[in-house]
Amino acid sequence: MAAQTVGDFVLSRLREWGVRTVFGYAGDGINGLLAAWGRAENQPEFVQARHEEMAAFEAVGYAKFTGRVGVCAATSGPGAIHLLNGLYDAKLDHVPVVAIVGQTARSAMGGSYQQEVDLLSLFKDVASDYVQMVTVPEQLPNVLDRAMRTAEGRRTVTAMIIPSEVQDLEYAAPKHEFKQVPSSLGLTWPQLAPDADGVRAAAEVLNAGRKVAMLVGQGARGAAAEVEQVADLLGAGVAKALLGKDVLSDELPFVTGAIGLLGTRPSYEMMKGCDTLLTVGSSFPYTQFMPKLDQARGVQIDIDPALIGMRYPNEVNLVGDAAATLRALIPLLERKTERRWREGIESDVSRWWETMAKQAELDADPVNPMRLFSECSDRLPENAIVTADSGSAANWYARNLRMRAGMRGSLSGTLATMGPGVPYGIGAKFGHPDRPVIVFAGDGAMQMNGLSELITIKRYWPQWTDPRLVVAVLHNNDLNQVTWEMRAMSGAPKFTESQSLPDVDYAGFAASLGLRALTVDKPDQIGPAWEQALAADRPTVLDVHCDPNVPPIPPHASRDQMTATARSLLAGDEDRWQVMASGIKTKLQEFLPHRGG
DSSP: OOOOBHHHHHHHHHHHTTOOEEEEOOOGGGHHHHHHHHHTTSSSEEEEOSSHHHHHHHHHHHHHHHSSOEEEEEOTTHHHHHHHHHHHHHHHTTOOEEEEEEEOOGGGTTSOOTTOOOHHHHHTTTTTTOEEEOOSGGGTTHHHHHHHHHHHHHTSEEEEEEETTGGGSBOOOOOSSTTOOOOOOOOOOOOOOOOHHHHHHHHHHHHHOSSEEEEEOGGGGGGHHHHHHHHHHHTOEEEEOGGGTTTSOTTSTTEEEEOSTTOOHHHHHHHHHOSEEEEESOOOOOGGGSOOTTTOEEEEEESOGGGTTSSSOOSEEEESOHHHHHHHHGGGOOOOSOOHHHHHHHHHHHHHHHHHHHHHTSOOSSBOHHHHHHHHHTTOOTTOEEEEOSSHHHHHHHHHOOOOTTOEEEOOOSSOOSSOHHHHHHHHHHHOTTSOEEEEEEHHHIIIIIHHHHHHHHHHGGGSSSOOEEEEEEEOSBOHHHHHHIIIIIOOOOOHHHHBOOOOOHHHHHHHTTOEEEEEOSGGGHHHHHHHHHTOSSOEEEEEEBOTTSOOOOTTOOHHHHHHHHHHHHTTOTTHHHHHHHHHHHHHTTTSOOTTO
C-alpha cells in the first residue's frame, strides 16, 4: 500500500470536516493535490471554474447559501493572486471561506524563481485572522483544522499555503514531543445566555418608545420568528439592510424593504420619523439613512462585539445571538396599544408596492428593467435562491423584487464588486442542487466573466437534481450604474468611451453551449419567458433588451443629486431627452392617486 502523502491527508481531513465541494483551477503549484484528488476518486468534488476569481466567488456563494465553510483552491503565483477579489468579497460580507494555495518549492524560495510570490504577505490582510504556510508534514492537521475552525468561528477568510514539493511528502502526524502541535476535529457552539441586566435596559428603552423602527441584517436570518414577534409587540416597522433582504418576507405589511441608496421610500420615511431604533444583526454603514444622531434612542443586538455600537449612538449594545437575545427580551416588552405609527407604516408600504407596480408597467425602449423583476417576483418558486450582480441589477433587486418566506437571496454587499452573480448561482446550485436558482446580471458583468462561467454551467448542470438555473441578462449596452452615478454624483454627462459596451448576443452564446436561450425585446414577452425558463429541463439564459435610460431614482433623492443630474444632461449627455422623459414618467408614479388614497 502506497504511503499517504500530504496531499492525500489534506483531502482526507477536508472530508472529515464535511467538505463536499472545492472550487478551483489547476496549476503545477498544486500538482500534488491534484494527484491526490485522482487517488481519492474526486472526493471532495473538485469543481473546475474558468478562472480562480470565479472559483473564489463560487465558494462564497456556496457558503452564503449553505451556512457551511466554502473552500477554494489555486496554484501558486498568478492563481493565488486571482483568488483575492473573491476572498475579499467573503471577508467583507463575513462569510467563512478557506483558500488552499500552492507555492514554489522550498528549495527555490528567495531565489526570484518562476511564479514565486510572497504569499504570506499577499494574504496577510484578506486572511488576517489566520494564514499559515505548511513547510513540514507535521504541521498538519493543526494548520488545516485551525483554518477551518477560524473561518467558521469568526465568519471570515483563512488561507493555507502548501509548497509544491511538500504536497508529495509522506504524511507524518505530529508526535507527543516538544514543539509539535497535535489537533482534533469538530466545533460545537455554546448556547450563550444574553446578559440579564442588558436585556432589562434594552426593554426599558424600547417600552418607552412611541415610534419604534427596526433595522435587520443578515445576522437576523435565523431569528425571523422572533423579529416578527418583537415588531408586533412594539408596533414597529422593519427595514432590511441589503444582505438581510431574505430575512423577512416582503409580503408582511410592516416590512418596509431595503434601506439606503438602493432603499425604499417607506424605509426612508420610517427612519425620519422614529423616536426609537432597534438594530438586529446589521452593521449597515450609511448613517445618513438612519435617524438623526439626536433623534432616536438606540438598542443594538449583534453577535460580533467588534461591529456593535459603531453606526449609531446607542444607549444599549447587546452582544449575543439574535434569536436567543430576542427571546430573552420578548417577555419584558409591553405590547403597544397605540397603533397609529404602525398603521401609517403599513399604509406607506402598501402604497410603495403599488407605485413599484405602476413604474414597472411604464413603456420603455424596448423593455423596462423594473418589469423584468416585478414579473419574476410573481412567478418565483417558494424555495428559489436569487443572486444579483453589482450595478443596476442590484438597484432593481433591492427595490422591485419581493422575497417570500423560504426564499434566499444575496449579492456582493460590502465590496460591491462586479462579477459574482453567475458564480454565486453556481455555488448555490452545488450547495442546493434540488433548488431553482435565478441570477440577475448586467451585460457588463456578463462580458467581464459571466459568459465564461456559462461554460462551467454547461459542464455541471446534468448532475443537479433540479436543473433550473436562470441567468437573466440586463442587456442595455451600457455600464449603467456608473453612468447614473456620473450624472447624479459628479454632474457629468455619460462618457461614451468608458460607458458603452459592445453588443453581444447572449442568447446566441448560451444556445451554442446547449443551454436554453430566450431573447426578450418586447414587454409582453417577459412573463412567458419567465414561465418557460422556470419550467425548463436545463439552465436558461434570458437575453433581455433593457432600456438604459430608465432611471434608478432613489425615492429620497437629494436636491444636490437632482441638480447634478440635470446639469449633466444639459452638458450634452447623448441620452438626455430619453432620460428626462423616462425620469419624469417614473417619478410621477409616486404622486399619482393610488388605490389606498
